[in-house]
Amino acid sequence: MLPTDSNKALSFKRGIQDGDLVIVYERHDVMKPVKVTKDGVLQNRFGFYKHSDWIGKPLGTKVFSNKGKFVYLLAPTPELWTLVLSHRTQILYIADISFVVMYLEVVPGCVVLESGTGSGSLSTSLARAVAPTGHVYSFDYHEQRAACAREDFEMTGISSLVTVEVRDIQGQGFPEKLSGLADSVFLDLPQPWLAVPSAAKMLKEDGVLCSFSPCIEQVQRTCEVLRSDFIEIRTFEVLLRTYEVKEMKVETVAVIGESQDEEDNGGPRPSKRKHLSNNGDYAVSHDNSSNATSVVMARPCSEARGHTGYLTFARLQCLS
Amino acid sequence: MEQHNKDQVLSENNNNKCQDPNPRFTFEGCNVLLDVNDGDRLVFARLSGGSTLKIGNTKYSLKPLIGAPFGSLFQVETGEDVSFLSRILPVKKEESISNNVIEDSRDNRELIDNNEAQNLTEEEIETMRREGAKGDEIIEALIANSKTFDKKFQLSQEKYKLKKQKKYAPKVLLRRPFARSICEAYFKKYPARIGFLRVDALSLLLTMANVTAYSDVLVVDMVGGLVTGAVAERLGGTGYVCNTFKGNSPPSVDMVKMFNFTDKVIERIVQSSINDLSSAKTVLSPEGGVCNAEININESSTCDIVEDVSVTAEARVVDDVVPVSKVIKAPKAGAKASKEAVEMWKENGFSSLIMAAQDQDPWSLAKDVLPLLSYSAPFAIYHQYLQPLATCMHNLQQEKMAINLQITEPWLREYQVLTSRTHPHMQMSSFGGYVLSGTRISTT
Structure with missing residues (x-):
């Protein structure tokens, strides 16, 4: 997934190979991860697609089913992966992920601790940010979840950058061996305040901590604990509004100003206005003044995620 | 596990630049972000012997910041004849704010905005400063001489202290620019x-x-x-x-x-x-x-x-x-x-x-x-x-x-x-x- 392996990097020339992970793109909301194998077949509502037809083609091209319908094959990125991964837990989405990585000041070479691993959505983006020389240590108390995450990281090719361990961070804290080595720590736990003292021990001075909590009561308790060792404690909520773009034929009245003037001149205003709005359309009554033109217009989508969680950031005090 | 040996100030001779990709200490010639009074003002500066920062009407040399770790805090201190920036270590705050804030019945009903609440005059404060009083001491004096401080709601008292601290003992946080x-x-x-x-x-x-x-x-x-x-x-x-x-x-x-x-x-x-x-x-x-x-x-x-x-x-x-x-x-x-x-x-x-x-x-x-x-x-x-x-x-x-x-x-x-x-x-x-x-x- 990450171009740290130069023969996996994107290129006009590099064709899809046996063993590659690709994202099959039908629509922006219908995508699927597929491991390419010589004898593999993908089946969807458009028919079936033989993997052997894909091998050798560059990524980002159309491939056709036996019925002549096509899908696109894309190179996996952490963003596409977030959209297709199997949800073993509630996951973090792009707005929170982007903000967390930037606010934690994660750059190549950093050591980042994370708990819990969950479905590995954030871990993948953290790995991308610390590559090529840094490392992400991810902890989850759920054994099976940790195992699944390891498998996923193997499949996406980032396992050299992420270590997943089974550990109850709220109960036991982070392992002693990582003490003082972390540039940043990310907590997504039901009772994050229990893990704060251990996180403070792991962080280098001036290192940044982030705690993600859906409820404000969790934030409240976490902030109370943070105040003893941390400075610059700030809590944010970040959301995304998406837009619909459509080309539409709209009727335009060429001389709308003039026509109104004419009407204003005769008769009392209010009744005229009423008449216009009853009519519903300014254009109908006037010959040659109506004109249908195509306009590209945008408006916010009607539904959106209204809340994901609060992000609390804090910086470890510098005492040395 | 790799050992991350970054906690050293590398000062290269050839171009005076730190070649550590993730430095944790400042060095001469490095760019820093100065956060004055908890985000009230953000100032970029290049640290050198001659660079200064102006707070209020006074210029302070940034020399004490060279070699300090990013994240360290500085406060204006008054010396013999000049005031300067000096590193302070944060004191562990005891949880002073009691949880029964809500029950505090004091409010602003008796406060009259007539500018007569403070007994200390500006001249007296200036004299204190000239005589080398620390910022904290001035704030103490201001509180002692305020007629209304005791009548204030607990949270207003904190706000008052913070306002005075920003004026008489400004703090500068040293941040690495990201x-x-x-x-x-x-x-x-x-x-x-x-x-x-x-x-x-x-x-x-x-x-x-x-x-x-x-x-x-x-x-x-x-x-x-x-x-x-x-x-x-x-x-x-x-x-x-x-x-x-x-x-x-x-x-x-x-x-x-x-x-x-x-x-x-x-x-x-x-x-x-x-x-x-x-x-x-x-x-x-x-x-x-x-x-x-x-x-x-x-x-x-x-x-x-x-x-x-x-x-x-x-x-x-x-x-x-x-x-x-x-x-x-x-x-x-x-x-x-x-x-x-x-x-x-x-x-x-x-x-x-x-x-x-x-x-x-x-x-x-x-x-x-x-x-x-x-x-x-x-x-x-x-x-x-x-x-x-x-x-x-x-x-x-x-x-x-x-x-x-x-x-x-x-x-x-x-x-x-x-x-x-x-x-x-x-x-x-x-x-x-x-x-x-x-x-x-x-x-x-």
Whole structure:
């Protein structure tokens, strides 16, 4: 997934190979991860697609089913992966992920601790940010979840950058061996305040901590604990509004100003206005003044995620 | 586990620059961000023996900050005849704020706004200062001489103390400039210079364009170098960030200087015109053209750093030592891309694209720039206006150049979290820009 392996990097020339992970793109909301194998077949509502037809083609091209319908094959990125991964837990989405990585000041070479691993959505983006020389240590108390995450990281090719361990961070804290080595720590736990003292021990001075909590009561308790060792404690909520773009034929009245003037001149205003709005359309009554033109217009989508969680950031005090 | 031995101040002799990619201590000549009084003011400064910071009417030397760890706190202290910045270690705050704040029945019913609450006169305070009273002592005296302090609601008392501390004992927090803090500082003070690109929108651009080590990122940066710098920060001295432009002269990427990049990172920041990148075969501009370009860069980069980095008008950071000869020896951010690199991009394509071109029509740029990307490469286009992005998205769809297209607008709200007093901030930024993202596809 990450171009740290130069023969996996994107290129006009590099064709899809046996063993590659690709994202099959039908629509922006219908995508699927597929491991390419010589004898593999993908089946969807458009028919079936033989993997052997894909091998050798560059990524980002159309491939056709036996019925002549096509899908696109894309190179996996952490963003596409977030959209297709199997949800073993509630996951973090792009707005929170982007903000967390930037606010934690994660750059190549950093050591980042994370708990819990969950479905590995954030871990993948953290790995991308610390590559090529840094490392992400991810902890989850759920054994099976940790195992699944390891498998996923193997499949996406980032396992050299992420270590997943089974550990109850709220109960036991982070392992002693990582003490003082972390540039940043990310907590997504039901009772994050229990893990704060251990996180403070792991962080280098001036290192940044982030705690993600859906409820404000969790934030409240976490902030109370943070105040003893941390400075610059700030809590944010970040959301995304998406837009619909459509080309539409709209009727335009060429001389709308003039026509109104004419009407204003005769008769009392209010009744005229009423008449216009009853009519519903300014254009109908006037010959040659109506004109249908195509306009590209945008408006916010009607539904959106209204809340994901609060992000609390804090910086470890510098005492040395 | 690798040992991360970064906790050392490396001071290189050749160009006086720290070559540690993630320094934890300041060094002479390094750029820092100074946070005065808990975010009231953010000031960029270059640390040298002669640089100063003005707080109120007094200039303070920044010399005590050299060699200090990032994250350390300084406070104004009054000495024999001058006041100076001195490092303070934070005292562990006992949880003084009792939880029964709500039960505190004092309120402001008896406060009369007639300016007679304070018994100390301005002259008396000045005398105390001249006699070397510490800021904290002045605050104590002010409280002791306030007729109304005891009548105040507990939280108002805290506010009062904080207000006086900011005036009589200002604090300066030393911060390492990251893309995050640079963007925040500019957004706060000069948002128009960075096209109103808020930090959450910048973070989206980097994410949506899949910026990571060893990638070749094409950027159209007309926001002063903020995007170029943010990309370079994520590349860590691998891959390339190539700034492309229409016409002959590349736009300035001066902001890149604030990141304290090592030479290794700076070498990876290059520029090349759209024409040079698009021409079918090696028809790079003739030698003369190359020279011109380089001269331009030299001129722009030797210009006074101080003007550019000072974020607040009233706080001018004075830097007496401008090491001109050293500047010229060090590699330049934004040198012309080598022929080899251009050839490589023509063959393989760029791995992603970020556009942040103020006052430009995104579609007319995108139609020329998008074909320079590999198939399946993600891109993110920033604009402060919605309509041109909508048109761009529509055209990309019509021409079947890209899929997975989406226009998003980030929304960011900060909260005050305090016992029994948690609520969103009273003021917020209501606009941080729009982002059009998508994936380039093969048209065949």
